[in-house]
Amino acid sequence: MMEFPKKLTAKLTERQANNALRKLPVPNGLIDLSSNDYLGFAKNDTIFKNAASILDKKGITANGATGSRLLTGNNGLYGELEDLLSDFFGSGSALVFNSGYDANIGFFSAVPQRTDVVFYDELVHASIRDGIGLGRAQSYKFKHNAVKDLSRQIDRVRESKMDSDIYVVTESVFSMDGDSPDLEALVATCETKGAYLVIDEAHAVGVFGKKGEGLMNELQLQKKVFARIVTFGKAMGCHGAAILGSDSLKSYLVNFARSFIYTTGMPPHSLATILSACEHVSATNKEQNQLRTNIDFFKSELKAHNLESHFIPSNSAVHCCLVEGNEKVKKWSQQLQENGFDIKPIMSPTVPKGKERLRFCLHSFNTEKEISAVLLQLSNLF
The missing domain is CATH 3.90.1150.10 (Aspartate Aminotransferase, domain 1)
Incomplete structure (x- = not known):
């Protein structure tokens, strides 16, 4: 076996010296105050049985998708789920991705163009940063939850980039802080400045909203954003994600989002579980x-x-x-x-x-x- 590269060894050694070396945890049986399973859906027996019932009623026994959604992996549950998500979240359309990471990578690497500008809150999730990094647009961070700082930066960029589309991205609930921006002020600023607002609702879905639709719905702002990213691996207790927006945005992502195009679709059981979780949270x-x-x-x-x-x-x-x-x-x-x-x-x-x-x-x-x-x-x- 070849010797492990010395540069990589040095990076591991440095992290060890900083007491920051990551290791995979093992189940410990302790009182859960750390998981993202906010509603207990990951262990909900009713959701589990209903997901199995959905597959049984449709005669689906497949273990896998068999290919990407653009080839052989787009089974009928996808259409049913995306219609349900559009209705549930009050959006024009929904496009399901394999994970929230895939959704953010796909969106930010494909939507903002070379001449465009992306402004992101300095504390946004790594998946958003990575997606922006893969894209060709210029990007600038603004101070955490500081709408005035964002507004000043947009004005500065507008002076030299009059023809650029501007995208603003933040989270409705920050995963490592638990706080939220002033979403009403953010929406108003983006409307005034002509910027496209993108909101990651990963940690708001299931927690906020009359039926768990998220914080934007709770504030009745869902129609005033360009796109929302919602995930199902937190409060919904399963796996996967979706980008909510217009029909045109969905069509664009199907054609240009590489993390959507070049990956195997989700297995039918995962789709049935999301359907079951959405039905459950809507019912009670x-x-x-x-x-x-x-x-x-x-x-x-x-x-x-x-x-x-x-x-x-x-x-x-x-x-x-x-x-x-x-x-x-x-x-x-x-x-x-x-x-x-x-x-x-x-x-x-x-x-x-x-x-x-x-x-x-x-x-x-x-x-x-x-x-x-x-x-x-x-x-x-x-």
Whole structure:
């Protein structure tokens, strides 16, 4: 076997020295306060059985898609699912991708053109950054959730690029902070400046909206954006993603989004599970209401334990306690895990150095007793 490249060894050694070397975790059986399964759908027996029933009623026994959607992989469930998603989210059309990463890679590498400009919030997800990096448009970051900074930057670019299309991208709920931008101000700014607004709703779907349609729907802003990216691997408890927009956008992505064109389609069971999850969340608000109750209780317990100042303000299911330094945040995480709570450390370089944190993900199935106990344990660490 050939010797591992020395340059790669050096990078691993550097990460080890910074106490930031990643390793795959193993199931630990601890109280779940770290997964993205906000509504407990990943283990929902009704959703599982209904997905199997959908396949059975349609006589589908296939294990795989057999090819890309443009060749042999576009089975009938795709059309049914995309029609349901368009109706559920209130969009002109929907195009299903294999993952949220694939959706963002496909969109941002294909839609903004060479003469265009993309403005992105400095804390957007890596998949958005990677998609922009694969594209040919110029790109600039703006300060986190700072609409005025964005507005100034758009004005600056407009002076020299009058004919450029401008795209603005942010998240409705940030995965590593749990906070949200002023979406109404953002929409108004993009309308005034003539910019195309793109919103990643990965961590808002299932949590916000009357039936879990996301934060843009809750604010009745869904018709005022160019595109939304929604994913099904978080609160919906399954896998896959979709880009919501106009029929023209769907047609363009089918023709030019490489992460859509050059990959095998999703297996029928994955599509049936998304259908089942959407039907379930449409039929009942039980899990969503319980999650909201738990979020409110968590925030009240932060006050009770004088922990508010250590947390990034959030109304979502994600709450982050800032603990500076990789070594310290790993140690605190380990102590909480030793007391039965699965709390993951978020370390640099995933987040900026000095902004390391403990990430608390709340779920509909967490109890008030569990929430009180973990925050008591946390307060004892300060």
